[in-house]
Amino acid sequence: MQKILFWIPLFLSILACNNRPGKTNNQKDTTMPEKFDVELYKKYQQGTGLLLLANGNTILSMTAPENRKIGAQQELLPKPSFLVCYKEFYPNGNLKLKELLLSETVKVGKSEYYNQEGQLERTVNEDEKFGKVKxxxxxxxxxxxxxxxxxxxxxxxxxxxxxxxxxxxxxxxxxxxxxxxxxxxxxxxxxxxxxxxxxxxxxxxxxxxxxxxxxxxxxxxxxxxxx
Structure with missing residues (x-):
């Protein structure tokens, strides 16, 4: 995982989060996959200040998926949240995973993992590993x-x-x-x-x-x- 010291159109973010668990294999998933935002990455490279997304998140870091390498993006959730959204993207630009981080090593909430076509394959409830104290x-x-x-x-x-x-x-x-x-x-x-x-x-x-x-x-x- 790439360390920090996570601009995706809002409607794509909402669609990606609306994948419902319990879907059978014979159901065709027509959800539009979330993709790495190339135009946003250009703005990030220019370093023109904070990049605030439509959903209120702030971009912390971006690495483009290129030369067969995985891309990554970190978004700071709006206050009063103390969480960071970490995303990885396949070389084709489709979303690979989405995790919520409390710190560099602690994942919380629900982690989502996608196939190379950008369709949700697996969801993990990270809070289940904790004791009674969340x-x-x-x-x-x-x-x-x-x-x-x-x-x-x-x-x-x-x-x-x-x-x-x-x-x-x-x-x-x-x-x-x-x-x-x-x-x-x-x-x-x-x-x-x-x-x-x-x-x-x-x-x-x-x-x-x-x-x-x-x-x-x-x-x-x-x-x-x-x-």
Whole structure:
């Protein structure tokens, strides 16, 4: 998956999302496949500012499907959502997959996978892998701590433009891992100690780590990430 630091006409997006599960194989799917928007990609390459889609999403990154390579597109959903829509396209331009990302490694909601003709083949309910505590409760925790605001969607980034947090999910241990990159300012003593050990400007912040039980919701702050 291509990392970020996801302009498709709205009616195509709606049609692509209206594929109903449970369709038998002998039913012919006449839905128009979603395709990579070449004209939008040209605008993206020109770098003329934010590309806002008709559905309210904002383009974060685009890679064209060419030379037999898969294309990709990332769209930031409008506030107050904290999700990113990630899409891949076959070399012929047809949609290959569509996923909703809470973070770089955590997929939520429904993921859709398409054949080379752009027709829906498989849908996966990503939320089924979580325990009783779903991703919205994790965001609510960050809200209660004052890091983000789930009502207006603010707090995605720090003041310097870096990501404010990362969220991971450990299926085996059924727990959420929450990393707040600028969780706490270092003390004066810590700052001086880091300054002596390293060249360059030391980071005045240190991360804060939380572990949340995916069944009970109980959360504790830990000194380091669990392995």
């Amino acid at each position: 991703y919205q409760q994790v965001l609510n925790f960050l809200d209660n701590k004052g890091y983000i605001n789930t009502k207006d969607g603010s707090g995605r980034l720090n003041e310097d433009g870096t990501p404010k947090y990362d969220i991971q999910y450990q299926t085996k241990d059924k727990q959420w891992i929450i990393i707040v990159y600028q969780g706490r300012k270092v003390s004066e003593q810590e700052f001086l100690e880091v300054s002596r050990q390293n060249t360059g400007e030391p980071n005045p912040w240190k991360p804060v780590y939380y572990v949340m039980n995916a069944d009970t919701g109980s959360t504790k702050e830990v000194l380091q990430l669990p392995e």
